[in-house]
Amino acid sequence: MAPQAGFPxxxxxxxxxxxxxxxxxxxxxxxxxxxxxxxxLRRAAEYARAHDLRLRPHTKTHKxxxxxxxxxxxxxxxxxxxxxxxxxxxxxxxxxxxLVAYPVIGRSKLERLVAIARRTRVTVMLDSLHAARQLSDAxxxxxxxxxxxxxxxxxxxxxxxxxGEQLVDFIRGLLRLPHLRYDGIGFYPGHIRSLDNDGLxxxxxxxxxxxxxxxxxxxxxxxxxxxxxxSTPTLYHSHRIRGLTEIRxxxxxxxxxxxxxxxxxxxxxxxASILVTVVSTSRPGQVIVDGGSKTFSSDRLTPSPELSFGxxxxxxxxxxxxxxxxxxxxxxxRAGVELAVGDRLRIIPNHxxxxxxxxxxxxxxxxxRVEEVWQVAGRGKLQ
Amino acid sequence: MAPQAGFPxxxxxxxxxxxxxxxxxxxxxxxxxxxxxxxxLRRAAEYARAHDLRLRPHTKTHKxxxxxxxxxxxxxxxxxxxxxxxxxxxxxxxxxxxLVAYPVIGRSKLERLVAIARRTRVTVMLDSLHAARQLSDAxxxxxxxxxxxxxxxxxxxxxxxxxGEQLVDFIRGLLRLPHLRYDGIGFYPGHIRSLDNDGLxxxxxxxxxxxxxxxxxxxxxxxxxxxxxxSTPTLYHSHRIRGLTEIRxxxxxxxxxxxxxxxxxxxxxxxASILVTVVSTSRPGQVIVDGGSKTFSSDRLTPSPELSFGxxxxxxxxxxxxxxxxxxxxxxxRAGVELAVGDRLRIIPNHxxxxxxxxxxxxxxxxxRVEEVWQVAGRGKLQ
Numbered sequence: 001m002a003p004q005a006g007f008p009x010x011x012x013x014x015x016x017x018x019x020x021x022x023x024x025x026x027x028x029x030x031x032x033x034x035x036x037x038x039x040x041l042r043r044a045a046e047y048a049r050a051h052d053l054r055l056r057p058h059t060k061t062h063k064x065x066x067x068x069x070x071x072x073x074x075x076x077x078x079x080x081x082x083x084x085x086x087x088x089x090x091x092x093x094x095x096x097x098x099l100v101a102y103p104v105i106g107r108s109k110l111e112r113l114v115a116i117a118r119r120t121r122v123t124v125m126l127d128s129l130h131a132a133r134q135l136s137d138a139x140x141x142x143x144x145x146x147x148x149x150x151x152x153x154x155x156x157x158x159x160x161x162x163x164g165e166q167l168v169d170f171i172r173g174l175l176r177l178p179h180l181r182y183d184g185i186g187f188y189p190g191h192i193r194s195l196d197n198d199g200l201x202x203x204x205x206x207x208x209x210x211x212x213x214x215x216x217x218x219x220x221x222x223x224x225x226x227x228x229x230x231s232t233p234t235l236y237h238s239h240r241i242r243g244l245t246e247i248r249x250x251x252x253x254x255x256x257x258x259x260x261x262x263x264x265x266x267x268x269x270x271x272a273s274i275l276v277t278v279v280s281t282s283r284p285g286q287v288i289v290d291g292g293s294k295t296f297s298s299d300r301l302t303p304s305p306e307l308s309f310g311x312x313x314x315x316x317x318x319x320x321x322x323x324x325x326x327x328x329x330x331x332x333x334r335a336g337v338e339l340a341v342g343d344r345l346r347i348i349p350n351h352x353x354x355x356x357x358x359x360x361x362x363x364x365x366x367x368x369r370v371e372e373v374w375q376v377a378g379r380g381k382l383q
Numbered sequence: 384m385a386p387q388a389g390f391p392x393x394x395x396x397x398x399x400x401x402x403x404x405x406x407x408x409x410x411x412x413x414x415x416x417x418x419x420x421x422x423x424l425r426r427a428a429e430y431a432r433a434h435d436l437r438l439r440p441h442t443k444t445h446k447x448x449x450x451x452x453x454x455x456x457x458x459x460x461x462x463x464x465x466x467x468x469x470x471x472x473x474x475x476x477x478x479x480x481x482l483v484a485y486p487v488i489g490r491s492k493l494e495r496l497v498a499i500a501r502r503t504r505v506t507v508m509l510d511s512l513h514a515a516r517q518l519s520d521a522x523x524x525x526x527x528x529x530x531x532x533x534x535x536x537x538x539x540x541x542x543x544x545x546x547g548e549q550l551v552d553f554i555r556g557l558l559r560l561p562h563l564r565y566d567g568i569g570f571y572p573g574h575i576r577s578l579d580n581d582g583l584x585x586x587x588x589x590x591x592x593x594x595x596x597x598x599x600x601x602x603x604x605x606x607x608x609x610x611x612x613x614s615t616p617t618l619y620h621s622h623r624i625r626g627l628t629e630i631r632x633x634x635x636x637x638x639x640x641x642x643x644x645x646x647x648x649x650x651x652x653x654x655a656s657i658l659v660t661v662v663s664t665s666r667p668g669q670v671i672v673d674g675g676s677k678t679f680s681s682d683r684l685t686p687s688p689e690l691s692f693g694x695x696x697x698x699x700x701x702x703x704x705x706x707x708x709x710x711x712x713x714x715x716x717r718a719g720v721e722l723a724v725g726d727r728l729r730i731i732p733n734h735x736x737x738x739x740x741x742x743x744x745x746x747x748x749x750x751x752r753v754e755e756v757w758q759v760a761g762r763g764k765l766q
Contacts, residue, residue, distance in 0.1 A: 293682065294765065324541065342517075358740070
């Protein structure tokens with residue numbers, strides 16, 4: 001690739017504000033290959049149907065109401081969000097059902113949650129009676145009923161009560177609170193990061209833990225209607241986890257380098273990449289691109305200790321060794337391609353959820369055409 | 384700290400949309416202590432004046448036109464940005480002078496840059512004749528003159544040509560290009576991360592390198608009018624670097640944990656913190672707060688290998704050990720304080736520039752009052 005002399009010619013439709021072709025996009029730009037994304041969505045929906053699992057995708061990965069709508073149209077039974085602010089934005093997708101998979105704490109958020117519960121069926125996953133009591137009070141004041149999932153910790157050591165006695169006591173406490181509907185239990189198997197032998201063993205452990213937990217809850221008369229779990233790495237192993245009724249993958253819509261290197265998808269299933277431009281080649285063996293930690297996020301690889309920040313589609317031998325805020329450092333000594341200032345590259349980020357959150361727009365492309373431009377409407381809705 | 388029963392009472396002014404008191408802010412929220420920030424700004428301005436240095440602060444840290452305006456009012460001679468999109472936003476601050484400290488590549492960005500150059504004096508720092516020729520062409524088409532700083536690499540190994548022969552050749556090339564104004568040279572000493580003995584030695588090396596470079600340029604008849612360098616860690620050592628005429632610190636407005644642990648400020652100079660709420664205490668010895676990598680960024684400590692993501696003002700013994708997107712894990716075994724769901728904490732992030740970029744708003748506080756609410760207007764202006 002050689003730098004182009006002067007500027008490329010501009011044809012009539014290129015003068016429109018809305019870019020029509022990939023070559024018209026300025027950089028850095030977040031691209032989604034529509035063919036791959038649609039295949040990812042269909043495959044998960046078909047898997048869920050085949051195994052009689054409810055698919056309630058976590059929309060934190062994209063934060064785009066149009067994409068949430070597409071997930072619903074392709075068979076998702078409802079949507080998941082982490083934040084009340086995301087739920088507000090996602091109402092535009094007209095979900096029949098919204099799960100806030102996060103404890104909602106404090107008056108302001110609870111008032112907003114109640115307003116959402118007037119517009120669609122809302123469930124909150126939580127792990128403390130303190131949070132549950134606040135929610136019950138807010139639901140009473142707002143004259144609504146809100147569903148709850150009792151969150152249990154299955155190994156990540158983050159949120160969730162310990163399965164067993166503690167879970168039983170917690171659910172008994174939930175059942176005593178008015179205006180709450182006990183929908184069941186939920187968990188996030190975020191400790192399973194890779195589908196290597198350890199990961200498959202962890203999935204078997206999870207199956208045994210859940211089986212014992214459900215047996216205990218049935219014995220206590222607390223049988224859950226919903227058993228909600230699942231992540232993108234474990235997605236296509238969900239049928240091995242007996243008792244699971246609902247899965248909440250997020251990343252699967254795009255996939256990313258982490259998902260790929262975890263063995264949970266192939267490179268050709270990675271729909272999202274970031275288009276960047278080479279801005280400096282002053283140091284031999286290195287090129288600098290116009291995206292750094294404010295474009296990709298600083299998230300490292302989770303399934304491997306390797307320190308690198310993305311996979312360069314046009315130069316797989318290049319190593320994305322370092323970042324500053326607006327600079328990406330590519331070691332191109334073994335890239336097998338000559339790169340010059342002005343050349344453009346597409347890079348698959350380690351963690352697409354963190355990267356999307358840094359962009360105002362997502363460009364949906366098919367071949368060299370830009371077919372869609374979505375606003376990341378839920379970006380930065382931190383509250 | 385115990386969880387409050389029910390909700391705090393709401394007084395009349397609390398019903399306004401604009402929060403008046405810290406306790407009314409929902410979380411996570413980015414706070415700036417106005418007394419500390421103003422002191423940081425004044426101190427840098429006074430230092431620059433005392434040493435006859437031009438202060439051209441890098442606004443990438445805050446991306447707020449109102450704060451850029453304040454920097455100008457307190458004595459900054461101009462502003463620095465990394466992106467054309469940031470420059471467009473910063474025009475609202477009416478800067479007499481804008482430095483884009485980044486090579487501007489490609490027609491779209493160059494057209495926008497020329498439009499900015501019609502409104503204020505613009506300088507671009509670049510390191511390739513490819514970039515310079517594109518800029519010269521765009522300036523000619525747009526009937527403007529644009530200043531250039533030849534970027535030299537002083538040790539970071541990122542952008543910038545090698546001092547010596549290469550720099551001389553590059554400047555000679557710049558001087559041949561019409562519509563460009565050779566303003567001088569620039570560099571970024573980002574390899575100096577700490578003011579330990581190594582760091583002080585690096586500052587001395589930089590002084591010697593710059594002295595030799597300026598001697599050479601004068602001999603060649605290429606004496607620079609502007610010698611622009613400096614970072615927050617080196618800020619108050621700038622007078623030790625002979626020949627420097629201009630400094631471009633960014634982080635100094637707020638400071639952060641990196642700056643503090645680098646020995647470049649004190650804890651009491653850290654103006655920015657993130658207000659979070661404890662949302663789960665289900666695991667003994669650990670609390671989960673409602674801010675993770677989408678609130679703080681995943682940026683690690685630069686001056687130390689320690690893995691932790693912030694300093695908890697109310698519980699300095701707590702260790703911020705891990706993050707997921709919306710969860711922060713605090714190890715509170717040695718925190719010396721009991722924390723309950725609903726408790727609020729302020730955490731100083733490792734890297735404030737990356738954190739600000741994740742927030743829609745900055746709340747300026749004095750004591751328990753919220754005096755200012757600024758939109759982070761330049762957030763996500765990646766192009």
